Amino acid sequence: MRLWRCTVFVAALLPFLWWAWQVAAGQAGPEPGQYLLLNFGQCALILLLLTLSLTPLMKLTRWKGFALIRRQLGLWTFSYGVLHLTSYLLFILGLDFSALGADLQRRPYIIVGFAALVMLLALAVTSNRYSMKRLGKRWKFLHRLVYIALALVLLHFFWVVRADMGQWSAYALAGVVLMLLRIPVISRALGRIRPRHGRVASTHRSR
């Protein structure tokens, strides 16, 4: 299980290393800041969807490995979100904060994205065992913020699309499916589906 976690860690780190290397090697095109901005943002969205798929996957397969990496993937999502925001501030805004006001006025989707990131921040700082214990029941309630964050991230992305809705639609569909799987009836049904050999084994016992 330790190996599994390490593998996930390395896999999540690789995109960052790859893009950083591409920029360093001059392979990122004539606008490397924009290149990083878009890639970090998209990576954060993919990681968010992956994180949200872990619980349904665990219900479906009963494999505990999925639960073991949930916090880690959540933190990776947040990290790529921070990289995305940092890229905007450094490479697009050029740290010219006098231009920030005008930019936010014209591009409200930046505010929407920022709100999502603030929510992820709240989840990240309360992702430790101490916070879980201290918050008790409220912890679960708080961490449902992730659903709102997903909606905001999809809205943030939707606003930027200009010529083709294909990619956005794919992510939105994945998001909708993951939300549907959380409806109690569906979620319970998911828990009843077991891998075939499991079911065969239990039938044997009942005889």
Add this chain to the structure above:
Amino acid sequence: MLIRTRKRHHIGEHQVTPESVYLARRHFMAGVAGLGMAAALPRSVWASSHYDDVEKGRQPDWLASRLDNTHWQAVTAGENDKLTPFNDASHYNNFFEFGTSKDDPYKHAGDMTTEPWTIEIDGEVARPGTLDVDQLLGEQQLEERIYRLRCVEAWSMVIPWLGVPLSEIIKRAEPTSDAKFVRFQTLVRPEEMPGQRSRFALIDWPYQEGLRMDEAMHPLTILSVGMYGRVLPNQNGAPVRLVVPWKYGFKSIKSIVRISLVKEQPPTAWPTINANEYGFYSNVNPDVDHPRWSQARERRLPNSLFSTNMIDTQMFNGYEDEVASLYKGMDLRTYF
């Protein structure tokens, strides 16, 4: 402040030979003299020495036969307008027929068949017809035009095009008095264009653009067939594209298969999708913002992580003296 910038700039545009060009020419002349084969070399070598870091690409007959007689640097850009490296100009494109990412066009445009290619000229003309690129260019001398290219997305490049004035092509077709606008259409070939296969594309293919007759006849407006002394890469709109340097880049439609002279202002791609954000004219104008971003400044590419390379955007992309009269009396906020 804008006026001061423009004036200083304008002197540069007509009188100053960039140092790099001067040096490149000297270098070439020295090389030729050294080899003792000056007489044997065609003029086109001038271009290949000037653009020696440029990927050669294929060379169709219609281009090869015209390079020797090309008017190099017929129009140059300002002294601060350094040429964008070929590699950047050919690897960072908007050509939505091939996808929405900047690198999609160079990844996918190689699949587009550009030979054979025909351009249909029709509508309000006395001599309609279907021409190949050779016939389209006809006797017209190729000219190199170094233009600033300002994208509506607030980035810009400086590109040496090879082409001919559109006015000459239109004149040859003998437009009737009913011809008030020119409509252009891009190739539709989904089997070679992944963006056209997408079911989620917002553009209603074919990509369509248009100019008012006086804009089309303006001497700065060209049909381009090459850049950097070579044929156009497919992703840059091979084999024939429009270049209108005082308008946002999307007006300069790529891979043209049809040019029609028409009575009414034609519907064009971007205003059709979103009339609030894009207008028919789409003249570069630092005072009229895109609803989602400012157009007052632009990122001159390539830039780096350490500098966005922001410069002030100029009225009509710096071609105000040449084109402002076309829009006299028009409210450019209404007709953006």
